[in-house]
Amino acid sequence: MEKQSEIMRHLIILFLLISFSATAQYKYAFGARFDGSPGITFKVNKGKKASLEALLNSFGNGAKGTLLAEWHQKAFSTGQWRWYYGVGGHAGAANRYRNRYYYDNYVQVGADGILGLEHTFSEIPLNLSVDWKPELNFINNPGLYVTNVGFSARFALKK
Template sequence: MHYPAFDTKEFYWYWGGGGHVGFWNGNDAVWADDNKSYTIIGADGILGLEYNFDEIPLNISLDWQPAINFVGHSGFWFDGGGLSIRYLFR
């Protein structure tokens, strides 16, 4: 979902959700038991702000991506985030 921000045509707030499935070996995670395989299933959220340049076909955004695992190593992961620079096809 996109909504105008700061009463401008360049800035937008966005939010959304989704899911994830992950597989890994215990040797690759600090908290996991060695020699054990893990599968996780959970839900993700995203909340961010983006800026669309008028002069050039680029977009830049900064977002927060919290997640919760329901299966496997369950818990809330609040430290996800991202910085994106995208080319816009107009």
């Protein structure tokens, strides 16, 4: 409980320190992503219509990294809402677990797509998004996985 309150205090301090940078559009955004396994997200806008997003999330008892190129379009006639879509790839590594022992390495490599909607608040440095991110695995468990829906909350730092 004490550790959680300490984390909340740090998040509030961080939020207050960067609140001066509130904007409808942002240059950098970082935060948490919640889907099948929680992770972190870092997004860099490369202009009004393009961005790069890096995701890192848990993968079994290992980690998986994803890099996406994304393109944006204005949604709902406002600059605060944007549709985005993109492509990229992922790689992950973990140890397999069986009978209380880790017994070999497990690697996963594949291609990703993404389709989502994001909102960036103009009053506070917060960006929220919901997206669908299908994956096509080439190595270990090959196949198309289409059930990956995620929600991200990011601190948005202006240009």
